[in-house]
Amino acid sequence: MYTDTERCVRAVQSKDARFDGWFFTAVLTTGIYCRPSCPAVPPKPANMVFHPSAAACQQAGFRACKRCRPDTSPGSPEWNQRADAVARAMRLIADGTVDREGVPGLAARLGYSTRQIERQLLAELGAGPLALARAQRAQTARLLIETTALPMADIAFAAGFSSVRTFNDTVREVYALSPTELRTRTRSRARPGAGGDPAPGAVSLRLPLRTPFTPDNVFGHLAATAVPGVEEWRDGAYRRTLDLPHGPGIATLTPAPDHIGCRLALTDLRDLTLATSRCRRLLDLDADPVAVDERLAADPALAPLVAKAPGRRVPRTVDAAEFAVRAVLGQQVSTAAARTHAARLATAYGTPVEDPAGGLTHLFPSPAQLAGLDPEQLAMPRSRRTTLTTLVAALADGSIGLGPEEDWDEARARLLALPGFGPWTVEIIAMRALGDPDAFPATDLGVRRAAERLGLPGAPGALTARAADWRPWRAYAVQYLWATDDHPINLLPA
Structure with a gap:
């Protein structure tokens, strides 16, 4: 979509949240990039440049907007509705494959050469697998900086960085703040009396989604079919165990009108990216409900069902x-x-x-x-x-x-x-x-x-x-x- 300049400009000018994650707006005069729904005053169209990924924006030298936090956008629906090599590569990168197995491991899983995968990702996303994984590491680092009291060195390795220096340089480049400044800024905005830091290995976050969202069927299905001991519905939340590379984890997922509350108890914080990716996939949070419902509501037989409860998701799985x-x-x-x-x-x-x-x-x-x-x-x-x-x-x-x-x-x-x-x-x-x-x-x-x-x-x-x-x-x-x-x-x- 990012090549359709006129459509992208309209989305930015109307602050249309439906397009968050579809493309990113880089502003030439400020050197920052935003999600389409950024609450700031939209720049002049002549100052907008559009990119298909946060990684492409970062490679072009733009920093993430501190107001709309574009790295927290829902993922692009493209990668869950397609089965071609690029879509499968993006699903693997979201699962942390590049961090665990490198680009050769990613290519081997897909049955392509490293050069072929790099060429296809660059052509469609404006960034190669290493840049895409780097952007994901930066997002994980920000999340740990803001939601835990972990020392920065621990966060660096938990987020997948090879060194503290690389971690510091990346955070400063992407967010225009040092890790310490980012944590201080977050805590200065926290509500008084909001509570202390989570327990070791626990992270609380909000999983973004596109509205409309009707949670009844996805949470109803998961709760009704829950395997005792593996899954449960407790205190308004769906909970289940996760089999992760560095040890077991537990996810607690709570539905809200415009997001999912997510608490992860992990044996090792290096599994944060994978655990988050699996929870998003489980609840189908990267879906585009407007596109889905428009197609289905065109059928007179389905139209009343869509109008009654729009935005239904497909209950999926973590394994x-x-x-x-x-x-x-x-x-x-x-x-x-x-x-x-x-x-x-x-x-x-x-x-x-x-x-x-x-x-x-x-x-x-x-x-x-x-x-x-x-x-x-x-x-x-x-x-x-x-x-x-x-x-x-x-x-x-x-x-x-x-x-x-x-x-x-x-x-x-x-x-x-x-x-x-x-x-x-x-x-x-x-x-x-x-x-x-x-x-x-x-x-x-x-x-x-x-x-x-x-x-x-x-x-x-x-x-x-x-x-x-x-x-x-x-x-x-x-x-x-x-x-x-x-x-x-x-x-x-x-």
Whole structure:
């Protein structure tokens, strides 16, 4: 979008928050860059230059605006609605892959050479993978500076910087303040009596999102299907354990009208970027609800549903392999039975965790941990045991991958080749684990019943043909269809 100068100027002049994260405005006269909705007086159009990423602005020598804090914008919806190499690269960078594995590791995951990935990212985002990862490190550093009492040296390494000097130089370059000045400025603006610093390893932050936002279905779904010991709804918040590279973590997510309150209890703060990325993906916070709802509301059958509760999100997952296992456990059984099966696996094979604030007890077991399960101990039909053990083996040996780097259609084909995998299981995994916004489980009983109530075809083939007009947002149409049913997944828990 950043190449459409006229449209970008209109968005800046109207302070349109819908475009935050789509592009960034660099102001030639001040040397700063802003989000489109910056509350400051808009500059003259002749002084505006538009960039596709914060990293591109920083590479061009611009500093982040201290007023609108553009680095806290929601992520671009582009990277979650596409499956090409650039979109998959951006999802991996958001997960911290460059910090952990370097650019060669990023390229290897995508099946390209380092030069090819750098060239594609530069062409579309105006910055290479190292610059994009650097911008993300700067954002993580700012967050830790502002929300913790950690020494600056600890923050430098937790944010992924190789040295304190690089950390100091980057923060000063991006924010025009030293780390100490940034912390002092933040505390001088804090409310009196707001409380002390969080406990060690704990970070509290606000996850930005685009409005409108209807949290009922995403939080209702997560709460209704929560695996005891792994997930829970407590005191108005969804809580769950996280399996992270440097140790277990716990996320507490609280819905608000214009953001998500997020508290992360981490074993190691180096996992902050990855934990934040997974929480955003879980709640589908980088979606563009205006574009989605405009397409779906064009259908007279869906228009009343969209008008009643606009901005529904697709409930996703923090761990694609975990969700795939749970999808198999949920085949042809009730929600309660699926939760029971999953809880038994978590208790028997998952890593124990401590949760002083609630009732979380285990991480959900990884495919490697489940590889040793005894199928005879599973209270399910033999055919489903075979489906589960085959899936676990394929996930454990890497013959099936469901990570951010995967091509959605190729992943579907590999899943369909497994015994016991039909269209429903594959599309549910595509929708919630792979993150395909156009996934469409046409054989789902709830979807078919809702379609018939709306006067739409109930047969899977006819419904799929009718749903062609909803593309590329059929996964969101599913959320609106499910919402017509009186089921706990559609209700924000009390």
